[in-house]
Amino acid sequence: MERHHFEDELKTLKNRLITMGGLVEERLHKAMASLIQGREDLAQRVIREDDQIDAFEIEIDDRCLKLLALQQPLASDLRLITSAMKICSEIERVGDKAASIARCSLTLIPQPPLKPLIDIPRMADMAQTLIHDALDAFVNRDAELARSILVRDRQVDELKDQLFRELLTYMMADPATIQRALQLIMISRHIERVADHATNIAEDVIFLVEATDVRHRGPSGGGDQ
């Protein structure tokens, strides 16, 4: 494989990752819309269309393996390709979370709303932006943008904790709210996991750009709870 062909292949690889990321963002958006607008059809579509994302992961992984085998890249290209493999599996898991949110939404839709949905859509917007920015940071090798994600992930965690305390109050005051409150807690945890995946991608980007390993050293290190 010649150098310029290799460059083309790397460009295609990045484009496919971006396309996959766009698809996953759309799924998250649809899952949230199903919850907010009470639309079962949207939730069902999100659950049904998971295969599309899975096919992307297999394709991108395959591209990476071929590039590693045929081109035997060194240093920064090598890191680019191994990062792409990791990032692609993070994106796939975000797709899983969209399906999980859609399943919770299906449980909630037939029931009367527990409270106006304000914090959860806000959390979801934040998490979606984090995923978008993490992929932007990857494509543009933007370590600064990647670092900002590590900080913003904390804000999503805080919203999740705040919501948890609020929903706990509801449940204690009125057991009839327990089932719905539990579903909202689960949704908030799925969204938090989306933000965690964005953080994982951001850490890969910083490693890629600066060839230093920031994993487990950033403000966001140390796992979820």
Place this chain on the structure above:
Amino acid sequence: MERHHFEDELKTLKNRLITMGGLVEERLHKAMASLIQGREDLAQRVIREDDQIDAFEIEIDDRCLKLLALQQPLASDLRLITSAMKICSEIERVGDKAASIARCSLTLIPQPPLKPLIDIPRMADMAQTLIHDALDAFVNRDAELARSILVRDRQVDELKDQLFRELLTYMMADPATIQRALQLIMISRHIERVADHATNIAEDVIFLVEATDVRHRGPSGGGDQ
């Protein structure tokens, strides 16, 4: 790097993964022991010692990158090394789950027990065995063992669902149990995630051995909820 030196390096890589896996199993075991025996000291140790696992991930990743760069391996060696990178990040996340369980345990220990702990330790044993077997399957290139993990993961999911329904009944009957029941639900979800990580490793092993991509095709495909 000569061939026999390369073989040695691959052997070391596998050994380091096994050591890391053993450490994570021990952490899971300690987190569960803290819960069952009401020992805060054990939980705190699990939370404190997360750095050890993180250091392993960085070391193993680094080994893999060096092997890819210096040896430029082909076909099955290439797959072995990229699999090792993926598996190592799965193990690290199992370590995070052990810390999450320990944090729930710290919340539960000062409170009177909600009910005798039977299902949760059983789930934890199952998940721990799955992680152990998944790593065994990797080292021995045992696709059959790996496939059995995809099936056994379903049993952990079923136990989790059953426990959820049971705890829901507690909460509805007596709001004083809500906080404790919620912690137990969270713990059961962390354990379920451990089993999911074992499944991810098993899928990597099958891909490694058979060079077919079983991801998203096994009985366990399609994400959690």
